[in-house]
Amino acid sequence: MSEPVAEIEVEIQNEEGLHLRPAVQFVDVASRFRSAITVSHGSVQADAKSVMEMTLLAAACGSRLKIRAVGPDASDAVAALGELVAKNFPPTSKPAEAKKEG
Amino acid sequence: MKLSDIVCFSAIVPELEAKDRNGAIRELVGLLHQSGCLGRNDPEKLIRAIIQRENEASTGMGKGVALPHIKADGITEPVAAVGRSSHGIDFRSLDKQPVYTVLLLVSPKDNPDKHLQAMEILFRNLNQDDFRRFLRQAQTVEEIAEVIRDAS
């Protein structure tokens, strides 16, 4: 059975773009899911669970990004990330969790 | 700490009566005693101890200055007397020259760090030509006191 796929397009509203703190938040959220998640702009792609790739992508591409998840929790992943972007990366009150990456 | 914290201002003698080393020591210790700076110490004992120390090794540093000193019980702060002699006193100095300025220091025996601090301040000032000259030129107790108050 092929794995579920979910995809959305988002526009980063954050005034400062996808800077390091939001990028880390993004990666933290993405890392909670089992699906493989990619973020892209045109042909440039990044693994949503890699802060290095995310910050390089953001640096290069600015604000219009496509988020695509492949895996059992694909739609949940995409929904969570979409919500994060829509809410404009609200700062969390507890320390960002440094979770192990998949 | 500054020099003015150490010197006992009522133990300043612009012209020592004594013409010899032991006499000068006696005179300055006497003044410190009179000013109440020596606590319960017996001035005679201190005088003898300082003289003995001088006999073993002269504190005449050269350039007309001598720095006799001793550590004693019963005081908590270092205290110094300043005596000057226009004739010059033989302190058997290193450079064989007479001594024109005597700074006599009594330090608390149980606080060697304070003694060192006092010595540092005395050295620091005595090493300066200006200080030595001003001290030598001052004529009265008040003038000497002023030189000391201005010193570091």
Added chain:
Amino acid sequence: MELRKGIAVSPGIAIARAMVIDSKDYRIPRRSIMASQRAGEIKRVRLAFADAIRELDQIQTAKRIEEGSIRDIFAVHMRFLRDKRFLKRVTDYIEKELVTAEYAVSAILREIASHFEKVDDVYISERAADIYDIERRLLTHLLGKVAEEVEHLREEVVIVAHDLAPTQTASFNKTFVKGFATERGGRTSHTAIIARSLGIPAVVALEDLMSCVTAQSTVIIDGNRGVVVIDPDEATLEEYRAHARRFTEFEHELDGFRDIPAVTRDGVPITLLGNVEFPDEAEVVLQKGGQGIGLYRTEFLYLYGGTEPTEDDHYHAYSEVARLMNGKPIVIRTMDLGADKVPHTNRHPQEANPVLGLRSIRYCLQNLPLFKTQLRAILRASTLGDVRVMFPLITTMQELRQAKMILRDVMEDLDEYGVPYNAQMPVGIMIETPSSALTAGLLATESDFFSIGTNDLIQYTLAVDRGNEHVSTMYSAAEPAVLYLIRSVIHDANKAGIGLSVCGEMASEPEFVMLLLGMGVRMLSMAPPLIPEVKKIVCSVTIEECNLLARKVATLDSQRQIKNLLRDAAGRILPVEY
């Protein structure tokens, strides 16, 4: 095979694997590895990442980071260190490019940082600083492991570095460290002094060395000619092995002199002593046939450790040396550093001219607690052997008298507490300034002995900085003015009946040994490995001919003429060198 030329600062030949010590303060050069080392380098990177993560974790917990923006920064760094793609980028680079872990980390991170820097947005471009921070952290772990390796060596290596700090050289184990090569440094640098003391070859001022040496390189250090060969071919290797053999034979021949007394052919005994800095060197003094320590430099106690040494730190070092010397004389020189080198002082002045400023005995007299601590330790150690104290940089009678006054005060303190010491401990001074040389007669009445520090005496007398390559050729012990002063000091010391030694480099230079003997010197102190050679000279001459030589020198008026004369004379005694 690569050849590099530098300045030879310590003689001998070493052939061994290179141990490269990078510094995170300097650019990490691109350095290649062999295919077989790939796995090893990748492992090092993984370990460094793991260590860095653990370190950050500890800091976070320990400091209970709560403040928002700092927490964010930690989160960023931690995320980066845990980012598997990042790690893979670094390890892929090593795989593909065959470079060292340090270089890969540095290269990748700088590449990432440069992406950030290119962005117009100031916030992002400033984040490049975070990337450099991560680079530094990883490099510290990688390099820290190297530093540990140096302390736990089990095979022979030669150390290759951009520069070596006193704290690093202090941990070198002579059994395994066979030589040094550095990009920086000069004849008087710390590297040079340590290498000479330990008797291992060293070459400094080697341009562009770091980029052509790898951790597996074989390196030849030719401390005689100032040449370093990296990955020599068979022919060169053979040639150098032959050189090394000849040199070792020469050294063994000299070692044979160890137990022979240093007496001239006409029966005049000369005392040969060693200059040391670390307790281990005391052993070398004895091995080389030295009769004692003429100069025990105590500065390393202040330079190594980062905090002011305690009285027990001092005592520990002095008692160790006393134990090793077993009754032979030891002259301990009090602290000779500039104010800027004393650790943990915030109150040192900004000096335009520190060499002529608050250093050495002057610093000590203005910092009596520090001075007293050292003096107390020296006095306590005076019961353990023939210990003597020496004050450096004395320029006036007053200074000497003040120093002795403090020594006396310290003795009285020790009496208070019943701590034993040798009340007759000899107190001497270094004659190393024109003023003390000119007033030596007076100073002699209050000193138990003199030691002429020719290095500084020459510099101060000729007003020349020997480390300054534009004028360093003017620095010469053969200058008539310098010899005049030395003669005068010897005369004053003899007249006062006090002991006199020469402890500068002049004492160990073959051309000058005969001259010094002829001027009346009977005690020489030098780097321990040089003792056998000087002894050979002593045993080969008569005082008669030395006196003749000295008289002849006194008639010459240029250092060149004098140097030539001395060289001829030495050449007749030690043909191997000349």
